[in-house]
Amino acid sequence: MTETSEPLVSAPVSPGRAKFLRFLIRDAGVLLALVLITLFFSATAPYFATPDNALKIFVQIAINTVLAAGMTFVILTGGIDLSVGSVLALCTVVGATVMINEDLSPASAITLALLACMATGAVCGFLNGWISTRWKIPSFIVTLGMLNMAAGAARVVSDNSTITGLPQSFVDFGNLIIGGFLPSIFLVAVLVIAAGWFVLRFTVFGRMIFAVGTNDEAVRLSGHNPDFYKVAAFTISGLTAGIAAMVYLLRLNIGSPIAGVGYELNAIAAVIIGGTSLSGGKGSIIGTLVGACILQVLSTGLQLLGVGDNFKPIVIGLVIVLAVILDAYRERLLRKIR
């Protein structure tokens, strides 16, 4: 039968202009929203537009940004990872346990802890990906299971108690503000985002992540194994959960089995606000960074405006829904241009 469902081709737009419009709609839109929100709070909220407050925001977004960076990979392939919060908790207690080992010098303890965090996270992520692809189970379910398992494992490892007494040099590094404006942990977050951006934009692997998210069957029939890339995306998400756990230790100086509750939802929110499509194949990790900023600026700004803790989540929830509605419009606009 004649295939007849193609959308009507819109008025021709020159390639150069189309490229600019695409940039404007897809990438600049979120950034513009961030700028507007920041300006709004600068004008209305006391103390908002101060260097101190800016530093505070930078410190506060670090953990979520790192988690959301890995989450971007998973969502781009069309999956979801609900386990990152409790994987982070597990990694904090594993990392802290390694770090307080008195037989090790502080330097090697810290190095080992970093490796242990990353390995623990990566293994959890790999299991998420492997189980969901091997048995074709929606990642929503598998990672929901992992959320519980990792939370339980964190309690087992820590014997249900917080772990303190991290090396002083480690604590000092966490408090370090480079050049008086760049908190060390924010630098870590920016480096993770930069690495993700590079991988997604310039590597064959990154291209395959987008392709798998767009149409995994077409990718398979083109002679690839899409499952490999899905498992890799989940492994990356676990890995960034491990890195985020190190950031957590740097910031709060304790390993806690009850850390990270609800973090996965903040990470997903940052990715979605940043313009990555939940159905996969579309999005950018820079958008994710901007999305994480928007969430934190809103939270801090509302606080400073005196909006109580009860109303704050309502506003933030509305913004998340609004972002997804805007995303649908954005898609429609983009289709007309392309």
Next chain:
Amino acid sequence: MDDVILSLEGVGKTFPGVVALSDVSLSIARGETHIVLGENGAGKSTLIKLLAGIYQPDSGTIAFNGQPYQPKTPHDAHQSGIRIVHQELNLLPYLSIAENLMLENLPRRAFGIVDRKALNSRAVALLKEVGLDVDPRTRVEALGVAQMQLVEIAKALSYDSKLLVLDEPTATLTPPEIERLFSIIKRLKARGVTIIYISHRLHEVFEIGERVTVLRNGRLVATRDLKGLAVPDLVRMMIGRDIADEYSFDDTIVPGKVALSVANLKRNAATPAISFDVRHGEILGVAGLVGSGRTEAMRALFGADAKLDGVIEIDGKPVAITAPKDAVRHGLSLLTEDRKGQGLLLDLAVDKNITITDLSKVSRNGLLNRRAEAAAANDLVGQLRVKASSIEQAVRNLSGGNQQKVVLAKWLFRGTSTLILDEPTRGVDIGARREIYQLLWMLAAQQKGIIMVSSDLPELMGMCHRIIVFSKNRIVGEVPRAEFDQERILSLAYQEYVRP
């Protein structure tokens, strides 16, 4: 004709790059069973979708029962008394037969609670009417295809439909089931229901139809009384062209050694083992009805679906193919029949679609070389004359023909030794179609092996050195070019389906 129930006046429908229907005028008499014939892409399904309220015509008018008929949704069509039984059945598998039958108007008691008793008793009456003796509480998923078809018809009857459109209802039925369906159709006719019956099976239409309308390339060829016509007449009306005109077969291409041979390929325990081969520089046609196992055989060969058994040899060497990546590594390419669902990355740009088959050619150490990628893509886009605003345009916005060229480009980019094409010209306009033919001949001249699956028999006869014919999962015959004959190939295709 004094009592016209449905009349179309100059109806047309255009999609980007394709004229689906053009200036179709047609009158259906009340109570008649009217056959609509046409090749794939002739406009039959567009016509149905206009009647169903899925599409709206760009031009012309439709009148039903003397009133202008302009359905905006399928619901509007139902309200007017027109029901379509689509080829793909629209039943909800996990609900009961009764619930499916009366989904749009469930009998209710107070507080909106479903009246089970009334529901099931009404369902029993409806099922009786179509001669289906099954408990109405049975879940639909437990039924066979033929029974589901009857449920669909019963559903259409439950709304007191005046006009029933049956779209290839026998495509998946066995002969006894077809017999049963026909007796039901006759009973409906006796009740005064008007039926539009669409089918590919030319022999069966004589048994139930009074008049026939033939469509070709979106135009109405003729409306005739079936009495006095025979199958060859229908074929001539459907094809209506001289094959030699459209396909300038190149005799200078001489097939060489065997490129790919398939021996005893068995998909599962229920399907027979099949064997065939294709030579370098040969275009092998694969004919057969839709559902005859052609596509499934190609997918199994390519490793896209699991297979039970079989030996595949490439250039005389046996190869193990368990996944598409093995096939691709050994130089096979597959252009799937569902190009949007399986062939393309619709939201990605033309260049990214082309290079996906082998990114190592445009990268070093895992890093993409965008400039090399653009150059390679531009090269192929120029060579295949893909009409796109740029290689950065999303393939979603290309016409069917240009999308198909992008799929071909991606396999040319990879470099292929044997190309399997499943319905390569489906939904492709005539201009792009010819360019695709030219390209295939060029590839054959370069000694590639080409397997071409198509439902368009004149196309196969124009293009191929040899045609193998599938009938019910079996290869029932092989016809060399010198013996090409439409009737012979068609009768082979029907061979296993002919009623005992």
